[in-house]
Amino acid sequence: MKKVFGVLFLAFFLVSLGLPAMAADTYKIKLAYVVPETQSTHIAAKEVFKKYVEEKSGGRITVELYPNGQLGGDRQAIEAVQLGTIQMTIPAAAVLSGFEPKFQVFDLPFLFKDKKAAYKALDGELGEKLNAMLIPLGLRNLAYGENGYRHITNNRGPIKTPADLKGLKIRTMENPVHMATFRRLGANPTPMSFGELYTALQQKTVDAQENPIPLIYTTKFYEVQKYCSLTGHVYAATVVLINDAFFNKLPKDLQKIVVEGAKKYREEQRKMATKQDMEMLAQLKKAGMQVNELTPAEKKAFIQATLPVYDEFKDKLGADLVELAKKANN
Secondary structure, three states, X not given: OHHHHHHHHHHHHHHHHHHHHXXXXXXXXXXXXXXXXXXXXXXXXXXXXXXXXXXXXXXXXXXEEEOOOOOOOHHHHHHHHHHOOOOEEOOEHHHHHHOOHHHHHHHOOOOOOOHHHHHHHHOOHHHHHHHHOOHHHOEEEEEEEEEEEEEEEEOOOOOOOHHHHOOOEEEEOOOHHHXXXXXXXXXXXXXOOHHHHHHXXXXXXXXXXXXXXXXXXXXXXXXXXXXEEEOOOOEEEEXXXXXXXHHHHOOHHHHHHHHHHHHHHHHHHHHHHHHHHHHHHHHHHHOOOEEEEOXXXXXXXXXXXXXXXXXXXXHHHOHHHHHHHHHOOO
């Protein structure tokens, strides 16, 4: 019996020694973002990134999703990723300007002629240069997703000329380029957290807002805004951020899975976002929103009115980055 007991004790001891190693080999990723479950960011995070990473890692990585700003707005989520209290977030790229000002290059008005040009810049040299600037901040960008082109909604009337924006109190992100753009157009830009926006529109704290179609629809801004003008003044990218220290602690095979999962997410999410643009614009019209598109001549007036923004920020952003962005249109 002593021998049997000794063998059992030894077996138990050896197993207990292995438990810490087994526990250390499993990882949890908390992934947070402000958009609701109906928006493409969440759908692709759930159906592509989470599914791919968990399956390919054989359960060594689990991904927990926190939509609807459950863990704070974009800025708070980025700060939490820096601190390591959460591991990942997918914020609007524009919000990164508060952490690295050169990210404002994406927010120059009417910068990309179409989505193809935007993808070329984001996935190419410009995106790589900007990604490198995040590492010293404790952040790593795994991929660029999209929110789409930003458009203006308000209750005063259709926006067809810059004069239609004169004196309009419009909510913007806390982004200097966005704010400068709307000042040039005669509006009164008012920075505010996205989570506070619906109530601010409802209570008429602000008169207008600007966002991509899927966010206008999924956040139900059509309930508190009557007019939607398809200005397409800024192409809005998103970034798939991960805490750099957490990423570096992952074994190489798991790093590869996370990177591959982010790329698969990017491709699918962009397709979803484009599809949602069309479907949700139709839903906005069905909900009673009055939608107007700009003619080429009308759009040209907006482009001309905002050209000084490029000169205003050229030195701060770096002429090389601005030229790299423009080059993507060729």
